Amino acid sequence: MAGNKTFTMIKPDAVESGHIGAILAKINEAGFRITAMKMMQLSAKKAGEFYAVHKERPFYGELVAFMSSGPIVAAILEKDNAVEDFRTLIGATDPAKAAPGTIRALYARNVGENAVHGSDSDENAAIEGAFFFSGLERF
Numbered sequence: 001m002a003g004n005k006t007f008t009m010i011k012p013d014a015v016e017s018g019h020i021g022a023i024l025a026k027i028n029e030a031g032f033r034i035t036a037m038k039m040m041q042l043s044a045k046k047a048g049e050f051y052a053v054h055k056e057r058p059f060y061g062e063l064v065a066f067m068s069s070g071p072i073v074a075a076i077l078e079k080d081n082a083v084e085d086f087r088t089l090i091g092a093t094d095p096a097k098a099a100p101g102t103i104r105a106l107y108a109r110n111v112g113e114n115a116v117h118g119s120d121s122d123e124n125a126a127i128e129g130a131f132f133f134s135g136l137e138r139f
Ligand code: DAT
Pocket: 054, 059, 063, 092, 093, 111, 112, 113, 114, 116, 117, 118, 120
């Protein structure tokens, strides 16, 4: 059975462009409940740890530099079938390929600066949520 939690970040490009409110509204309108949330800036070390799975990819250095370049908003979201439904809401990694009306189609700049993160599995949603939030910060 699919889990009911996913993890998201509003990335530095969308924070800088003033899209936090619009993105949170889309998340709420799609039926997700925010059960943890914080605004913070990742160090390059922490961004590198978060994206360690992509260490061998050619864009890893660029990704780590971008994700530590400015503040992000991290959140845990709850809804039935959360991981899959949130990936549908955000759209494809490359905004040029993202379906119309998805968060990335609306707000991403390009494949690297793509407005939001969404977990790709229930297992990673749990790992990523725990990376950012202690038990006291989760509701
Ligand atoms: P997603 O964020 O849709 O899960 P991913 O896990 O494949 O995509 O990659 C993680 C992030 O790495 C992605 O959000 C942006 C960056 N990235 C992916 N492919 C890229 C590329 N071809 N060039 C530059 N950055 C890329």
